[in-house]
Amino acid sequence: MAPAKQTAVKSESLYLQLQNSLREAITSRKLSPNDAIPTERELAEEFNVSRITVRKAVDGLVYEGLLTRRQGAGTFVATRVEKSYSKMTSFTEDMQSRGRVPSSKWLSKTAGLVNPEESLSMGLSPGTLVYRFNRMRFADGTSMGLDYATVPGDCLPSLEAVEDSLYEALERFGTRPVRALQRLRAVAFNAEQAKLLDIPTGSPGLLIERRGFLADGRPAEFTQSYYRGDAYDLMSELSHNP
Template structure:
């Protein structure tokens, strides 16, 4: 079945620009479950023929839905309906592990990574002496090419040989030195995405977001990690298993 048959033709007599009409039709099809997560859209050339519009119109419509998080582009594969990611709060895993477990391809873009001295607040959180060295990692996290989160992490310097030791996975680098966190405390709260983070996440300022604050501990009880991660509210769900204590 063609895409035009699934979502219907563009409105006759609709005064809205054609790309807006197509965006609205695709958005409603996704929200109405006519198009399912991970469904592939036809190539832009085929869509242009189906809807009798230019490829520029198709590209402009799809760009808007990608920025909304409803569609995602996968290099060499095409454009797909985005699948929301579920993060299980009962398991201590990192972003890279979460994405790989769900069949998605993670990567990061560095904002900054640096060595420094612990701040007074970090000193209390990590239990480090004033002036103790730490490593800071600031990056944007992606899944299948779509930005998912902006992450700020501070690691006690004893847990890594150098700031350059972290490649794709922070926890992998920490595990190599025997300092991967064994447990963590996390706090989740809703926030409005700031203008700074919106530009990095491809959303609008004041869109709904999720802030996850984590403090990670080694098996001996020492705190080793403190992080703040700002997630897109339209692309991430957090779940937790609850058990009856009786």
């Protein structure tokens, strides 16, 4: 039984080595967006592995959103951002995992009393203090969307606690959400939003509303994210368990 186990471990190691090599080439920009990667046969010969191992490594990078397959053309470095709809990650984490350079521009940081929509969405009592963080999002210098986040006052000590990343600040104070409910719908960007993103008014977009919760069930965030429909895809993995 031992030799079979060693073979399995070796096969797994080869698949991870190849996947990491391709990921590094993408994140270091040795392979640029829209570049074609070598064929399965070419990769198998170059790395001295089976085509099954190559396919498994590439499948993982397709799932991550780093690669995309085009029927009849081959496999290419992704140009659009694919956001997993089943994983709780920040915009910064999404971009970095795909080899993109994320950045944000603060539109406003304010403190105030919870409004009716926030109160209903997070179950907060009237008069509760909340912090609001509104940002523009960029990847490699290209505008991607707008973020409007509201956080209960008891999750952060002050507005100044948030520098570049809201989730990093929440992590630091032990109030990063561990569970969330999300709702997705198609929208058209209004004139103000379109001007900020430098796109035509009425351009199609995706609105993701997220309500995040702490481990004890308390609300930690209510975020409305508007993403450009021409630059952002949502991806989810489904399974059937009879």
